[in-house]
Amino acid sequence: MATKILTGNQTAALAAKLCRVQVIAAYPITPQSKIPEELSEYVERGELQAEFVRVESEHSAMGVCISASLVGARAFTATAANGLAYMHEQLHWAAGARVPIVMPVTNRGLGAPWTILNDMQDSIAQRDTGWMQFYCLNNQEILDQVILAYKVAERLLVPVMVCFDGFRLSHTMMPVEVPDQEAVDAFLPPFTPAYHLDPERPVNINPVVLTDPIPGADGRLYPGYMGIRRRLQATLESALPVIAEEGRAFGERFGRSYEDPIFRYRTEDADILFVTMGSLGSEASEACDVLRDQGIKAGVASLRVFRPFPKRAIRDLLATQARLAVVEKAISYGLEGALATEIKAALYGLNGRQPITAGYIVGLGGKDVKPLDLCEIARQTLSFGSHEEVPEHSIWFSNEI
Amino acid sequence: MPTALMDLPEKEYILPGTRTCAGCGLPIAYRHILKALGPKTIVTLPACCLTILHGMYPKTPVLVNAVNNVFGGTAASASGLAAGLKALGKEDYVVLAMAGDGGTFDMGIQALSGAAERQTNFIYVCYDNEAYMNTGVQRSSATPSGAITTTTPVHPKEQPKKDFIQIMEAHHPAYLATTCSSYPMDLYDKFSKARHIQGTRFIHLAVPCPAGWGFPTRETVKIGRLAVETGVIVLYEVEDGIFRLTGKSLNLAKTRRKRPVEDYVKTQARFRKMTPEQMEAFQKAVDERWEGFLARAGI
Numbered sequence: 082m083a084t085k086i087l088t089g090n091q092t093a094a095l096a097a098k099l100c101r102v103q104v105i106a107a108y109p110i111t112p113q114s115k116i117p118e119e120l121s122e123y124v125e126r127g128e129l130q131a132e133f134v135r136v137e138s139e140h141s142a143m144g145v146c147i148s149a150s151l152v153g154a155r156a157f158t159a160t161a162a163n164g165l166a167y168m169h170e171q172l173h174w175a176a177g178a179r180v181p182i183v184m185p186v187t188n189r190g191l192g193a194p195w196t197i198l199n200d201m202q203d204s205i206a207q208r209d210t211g212w213m214q215f216y217c218l219n220n221q222e223i224l225d226q227v228i229l230a231y232k233v234a235e236r237l238l239v240p241v242m243v244c245f246d247g248f249r250l251s252h253t254m255m256p257v258e259v260p261d262q263e264a265v266d267a268f269l270p271p272f273t274p275a276y277h278l279d280p281e282r283p284v285n286i287n288p289v290v291l292t293d294p295i296p297g298a299d300g301r302l303y304p305g306y307m308g309i310r311r312r313l314q315a316t317l318e319s320a321l322p323v324i325a326e327e328g329r330a331f332g333e334r335f336g337r338s339y340e341d342p343i344f345r346y347r348t349e350d351a352d353i354l355f356v357t358m359g360s361l362g363s364e365a366s367e368a369c370d371v372l373r374d375q376g377i378k379a380g381v382a383s384l385r386v387f388r389p390f391p392k393r394a395i396r397d398l399l400a401t402q403a404r405l406a407v408v409e410k411a412i413s414y415g416l417e418g419a420l421a422t423e424i425k426a427a428l429y430g431l432n433g434r435q436p437i438t439a440g441y442i443v444g445l446g447g448k449d450v451k452p453l454d455l456c457e458i459a460r461q462t463l464s465f466g467s468h469e470e471v472p473e474h475s476i477w478f479s480n481e482i
Numbered sequence: 483m484p485t486a487l488m489d490l491p492e493k494e495y496i497l498p499g500t501r502t503c504a505g506c507g508l509p510i511a512y513r514h515i516l517k518a519l520g521p522k523t524i525v526t527l528p529a530c531c532l533t534i535l536h537g538m539y540p541k542t543p544v545l546v547n548a549v550n551n552v553f554g555g556t557a558a559s560a561s562g563l564a565a566g567l568k569a570l571g572k573e574d575y576v577v578l579a580m581a582g583d584g585g586t587f588d589m590g591i592q593a594l595s596g597a598a599e600r601q602t603n604f605i606y607v608c609y610d611n612e613a614y615m616n617t618g619v620q621r622s623s624a625t626p627s628g629a630i631t632t633t634t635p636v637h638p639k640e641q642p643k644k645d646f647i648q649i650m651e652a653h654h655p656a657y658l659a660t661t662c663s664s665y666p667m668d669l670y671d672k673f674s675k676a677r678h679i680q681g682t683r684f685i686h687l688a689v690p691c692p693a694g695w696g697f698p699t700r701e702t703v704k705i706g707r708l709a710v711e712t713g714v715i716v717l718y719e720v721e722d723g724i725f726r727l728t729g730k731s732l733n734l735a736k737t738r739r740k741r742p743v744e745d746y747v748k749t750q751a752r753f754r755k756m757t758p759e760q761m762e763a764f765q766k767a768v769d770e771r772w773e774g775f776l777a778r779a780g781i
Binding site for chain 2: 136
């Protein structure tokens with residue numbers, strides 16, 4: 082174990098190296114570019130034994146990862162923003178093919194209009210592709226969650242996006258505790274796929290399926306399209322205990338537990354909780370300290386795991402609170418932030434124990450979110466006397482025109 | 483030395499009972515491709531007529547490993563197979579990417595161009611039936627001018643076929659060849675050769691389509707032969723930059739007995755609205771291309 086000062090992108094690349102990825106598909110996009118750059122150095126210097134495929138697009142990057150994974154190689158790529166959007170078709174294909182790819186997403190706003198700066202519209206827009214989505218508070222979590230993601234992905238055969246804020250983490254240096262290679266090897270054994278290509282027993286992977294179950298040549302009944310879709314959902318429904326178990330095992334080995342899908346800060350006695358994701362969780366923690374100095378009991382619940390959605394943990398934590406400020410860097414246009422919708426949905430049906438919940442859209446396209454802004458959000462949320470006083474749609478928190 | 487018919491491997495890799503249309507030229511070609519490449523082939527294929535041949539879950543008539551991929555991603559998928567196999571030390575597999583003209587000339591061009599530029603170690607076959615046949619005969623950039631399709635239903639396609647083979651040759655692949663399903667021995671020999679070459683190998687495979695072209699299902703082989711005999715399809719290969727006419731095309735070059743394209747055009751309902759001017763332009767284009775090939779071949 083050694084402490085290094087690293088940017089988020091350097092951390093993600095180092096994590097991939099520690100995971101001994103075997104095939105890397107690389108296409109550059111700001112603010113992710115440093116990840117493939119670092120990895121290409123590792124490979125060319127012989128520090129990492131991997132096939133480095135310099136693809137011509139993100140669509141192809143994911144295509145390479147899917148097929149490499151299907152023949153049994155541990156596959157890796159990273160992307161952001163429009164690159165992620167360009168992959169969209171392949172994201173469905175990866176989840177449907179049940180390949181355990183891990184992909185850092187360096188969160189960036191989606192054009193048009195253009196921005197290279199941070200928000201989470203890119204990954205939130207890929208919420209329904211069947212991938213798991215982890216979000217990182219800081220660079221240490223990037224390292225840890227990439228390693229954890231491979232462990233979970235290969236156990237469940239579901240791909241994982243490890244999302245972290247562009248520039249705010251990707252280009253910011255922080256101290257990161259880097260475990261020894263041997264320790265990572267002990268935690269994450271080599272990828273052994275559920276099936277391997279065997280000329281004696283050839284298979285046709287991802288073929289056309291019919292709607293209804295159909296008997297195979299062996300007389301067994303095989304699922305139709307819906308049955309296969311249901312199996313993916315069933316896996317994701319049962320994924321949180323696996324994530325918790327591996328997160329606990331990670332903690333036992335490396336000293337930082339990820340058993341809890343929610344990062345909690347001063348939640349026990351809080352009158353108001355910030356509910357958020359990513360580096361905003363760290364910002365909100367700062368705001369909490371300020372607010373508590375001013376006599377306002379604030380806390381933070383920051384989701385590390387967004388898919389599968391930790392509904393039960395959210396209920397257990399949030400239903401006892403009086404006020405929630407759901408603060409997020411993405412919006413589902415025409416309604417509100419997706420996180421706000423999902424938090425409210427998780428609390429539905431708790432016999433009137435729903436806290437007053439206000440949604441806030443902040444930080445789009447790199448807009449700075451200061452702790453004092455979050456303090457103001459807390460005070461505004463506390464001012465709502467009833468559910469009826471909360472605006473119908475998320476509140477845009479910004480001094481912009 | 484061309485393989486003799488009696489020397490073809492007896493082993494079949496496609497079982498009877500594929501889901502292709504009656505008279506489809508594709509299974510004839512695919513049967514011989516797999517004979518040439520053998521059991522350690524992994525094929526990757528997008529949405530196309532070959533998907534139909536491969537059947538529906540949980541049954542397949544194909545006895546080699548196969549991966550289905552997205553429409554525009556065949557060459558990327560093949561790049562992933564090649565990289566994964568190399569990373570795992572499984573170097574004795576043959577990676578075969580096989581897509582139709584829509585998935586190659588149109589949507590697949592980016593991934594294929596990228597993979598070819600990287601000199602990825604795989605064989606890419608574009609089987610060309612000159613339209614989006616799997617979705618019901620819509621125009622593609624491989625459709626020749628003068629052809630009726632379901633998206634050029636009243637006025638036949640005006641633009642000539644995209645010269646995709648030339649685009650691929652500009653990538654300097656390790657091996658490039660053209661062939662046709664009506665000449666199984668020619669294609670068997672070319673795939674046998676391609677199998678033992680490293681790097682990107684591109685093979686253009688002309689496949690007549692009775693449903694899309696409008697001819698009786700019993701005439702598939704004859705139509706493909708007419709395409710070659712008229713010079714519409716020319717059989718050749720480019721290896722280490724050296725151009726060679728092969729098979730029937732070499733024979734035609736030597737005997738100078740190329741037939742008029744009208745003999746080919748009149749056999750197919752898709753050309754029923756071709757004007758005399760279009761026919762003349764078609765003949766002229768075929769002749770010019772043919773003369774160019776003769777010059778390249780030094781004949």
